Amino acid sequence: MTEETSSGGLDRRSFLVLGAAATGGAVLATGVAEAGEERKKKPAKPANPFSMGVASGDPTSTSVILWTRLAPKPLELDGGMGKRGNQEVAYEIATDAKFSKVVQKGVVDAPAEYGHSVHLDAQGLTPNTEYFYRFKYGKFVTEAARTHTAPEVGQSVDSFVFGQTSCANWQSGYYQLYDDLAAQEPDYWLALGDYIYEYGNYNPKTEEGYVRSDGKALRPIPWGLEPVTLAEYRRQYGLYRSDASLQKLHRTAPYSVIWDDHEVDNNFTAGKSGGDGQADRIEFAKRRAAGFQAFYENHAIRIPAPGQMPSKMDIYRRVDWGSLASFLLLDGRQYRTDQAGDDTPQDFGKLADGMFAADGTILGADQEAWLAAEFKDAPGTWTFIAQQVVMSHINGSAAFDDPSILELTAKGLFNYDAWDGYWNARTRLINSIKAGQVRNPIVLTGDFHTNLAFDLLDAWPDPRDAKTPAEMSAAVKNWKGNIIGTEICAGAISSPTFFGEGLLGTVAPGVLKNTPWIRYAEWFNNGYVLNTVTPQELKATYRVAMTNFKANTPKGKPRSETTLVIKDGVPGISSPLKQ
Template sequence: MAFPGRPRALAEHAFSPHDAVLRAAARHLGRRRFFTVTAAAAALAFSTNLPARGAAAARELDAARLDKDPFTLGVASGDPLPDSVLLWTRLAPEPFAEDGGLGQQRLTVEWELSASEFFAVSVRKGTALAYPEYSHSVHVDVKGLDPGTEYYYRFRAGSFISPVGRTRTAPAAGTDPSSLRLAAVACQAYQDGYYTVHRHLAEEDVDVVFHLGDYLYEYAVNAAGGERGYTGTTLPDVFNRETMTLADYRLRYALYKSDADLQAAHAAHPFVVTWDDHETENNYAGAVPENDVPQDQFLARRAAAYRAYWEHQPLRSAQLPQGPDAQLYRRLHWGTLAQFDILDTRQYRSDQAYDDRPHAPGAESDDPARTITGAAQEQWLLDGWKSSGALWNVMPQQVTFSQRKFGLTADATMSMDAWDGYRASRDRVMAGAKAAGVENWLVLTGDVHVAYAFDIKENFDDPDSKTVGTELTCTSVASGKDGAEKPDNWDTYMRANPHMKFYNGKRGMAVVEIGRDSARLDFKTVAAISTPGAALTTAASFVTEAGAPGLKPA
């Protein structure tokens, strides 16, 4: 259905990045911070190609002159609040060109929100500017909406109309919703196979999707698309290199978001996203790169990666990076049923102990000064639990929280990149949950390319100690290729970690239905992603009761 005439711009709903960025950058880099950041990173924080004003502003392209569909990367929505939701798109008529095919011209984009997928009546509509400085991405924070309501949205540029997206707002604060159904996904290396999981996710009946990191991988993608093995089609050479620059990261997001199955998942549900390492570089730790390169070079790379991430995700202006820094941790609510504390365990962490090699816990990994969250985020988390009035406290984050021994001996090694490498940090968080009286604690985790279900134990070395929460890892969408239902180390892991109640190595997702009496966890997998079209099956189901933590088969 065609849009009506050009709608009046609604300034309170259409986010213009330029207005806030300069003020925020000046506040963010005070004198003390300025001298602790490298010159290159500081320069990025103040002058990362901000949208210009006046005579210096980019020339505006008449949208009527567009002769190619600019909505090649789909639409998305995210971070639902009771009265607002964030809508996203990026205009790129030539998605595999560095400038997306729009050069350095800005473009006016119309947007529309309706209660009907047929757009019989508009609930909200307006215009937003797509700036070349932000890769012609559009972030519209639509406010004044009804809580707990499903909406449909679309964009228009010239004669081209985007795909229709479906989204929803969160329930009103203080209300008592009876249930919430969410999906958790992570780790989608494009070159490892097809996004069959995302196609199934688009068809799932869920209220919201949590993407727990590794949305992007920095590694080169060859002309055949890796395991996808294109026939008769080749990818351009721009993808056959590791991402290092802002242009590299933008192009890689264009490749990922060109996938029809990923677009379908975003169009079907609002997403809540957080990053892990590969959106920037494998296993980086704060300002410490994986390899021995100068820190200023790495922070310049991190600034580029963070910038491109924001440009391509349904995130509000509060998450807009300033140079190599961005506050991605944030809090959402679902009435009184659930509080979501979305963590960033990558940007603020101490360097991994023991050179990031699997190692038994020791003085280095157990140093109380070490942190995986940073002091400010840790305090924010604990304070949020103290003031929480939610029945369930859900902690979406990146790396395995529960203890995970790799062998059967007393000195078995563990991952120094996960919370096992930051045991003092984990102890403080667990003590904070206990002090706050958190009874129904659910941790959502990505990263490991397998599905786990854990009882979180007060003392992981004592199977009879109190169970204080539940953790699930959602396996991967594509990373790790087809995988195996029982990996080679299955028996060892299950025996070494009695609090591990499930382990599966296939590709898939986790679906969690949270109610007032219990939460149900369904681990859903596909047989293969090396070819498209595999069916989705439920590999295992568990329940954990409110007020009585501990996983039981459903």
């Protein structure tokens, strides 16, 4: 779908598109007759088709995916594109922000069947180099955006910096942490899922949609129902990507994205939706296909264009940053077996047999096999296992000095949706890390809306071995596991913190105090992690703010909360101690 010209040359399509941009005489680069007819009916000034901004993603040493999507009215189901067919968008890539040194230009297709999205695989670039790019369509030109190629494997790199984000619920917070990450000018960043939430706005008549405990959404969404069709998911991205802070971050650095549940539906699994109270308006398989296609259309992701409404879309992949870091980007959603316990949205519950199901899986057999091979091949000094849900064991029995209180909830408090709910799958993964002799395995996690760090162990106390919560709690407190790596869990960009308020807020301090492998926890604030990687060490800086307050307020202003140090060849966190 990409058409490139040689450096400095112009083919006929490029001439047409760039010519239209230069004269400003045409609203649309192609389909002039169609545009002309529309002008007769609607003399209004045309809206900016780049309302969703631009992005670059999945860099290699010689290429990067450049993305945009034509949507002059992003909050309408058709993005404002009506019945327009395939479009063409011009692009330029330069080594300077003023585009005086253009190295590539041409036109690229924006197919109607993919929501007029552009996925340009810009190839032939120089390793470890900064580039700037922009798109043109009619008279509209995007702001200069920065991207960066990865170093070649073997090329020595002193350091690089990447951001780690997740969970950006539009309705519950502002995006000052995206702004803050942009201000750090990272080389690269990761979105570990819940980049969008599927929630519609609260509708008191139908009791559907998202609502805070005080009954209000901080930033309302103009529709009540959750998306289930492709057009509705596209519109959801149209809203999220209209945010200026998010657009700025995308103009600053390349990223890689994986999905979690909210890209489709809360706590969905291979076979079913999360059952979060809203009546299923269409068959789940169709809904999931719509969510998957919209994900592809709205991200700068290096995967083949999927078939229309794909029943399956493989997104697990590897990104290398020279010999310094390898990122194994996982899909912990579409292949997983159902959670233990009752149907969601109940994430937490008592000890359940389903947690230990022999056939329980998060990654599925194919991805597990792929990952095992990658563990042996990945060239990075640091191997980042970038995935969705908390991997380390968290046992609610350790929350209370007097664990008899947990008799109220039977035995323990477990997160079925995380790796704790897939006990045997986790054991297989840990064994795979060990078999691959992975140097410096670092698990990167989102989902949990809490700023957390763990020493990654090779085994945890089996809660089935305890007869009472008190025994379970004692087993946790006295556990001495082998540390094989580190888990870094980023807080939420804007989603509500689970533990800041209410009952769970009383649980968190006890869990932290009584669980030896949790090395750091901060549960009141939103956050993201800024990781600085060198051959000698990894520094994880937790940047936090309460994003239900604006950035210009004391609570809402981003700040560094702590920096953890992990040393090459020394599994686990070297400093600091618990806070």
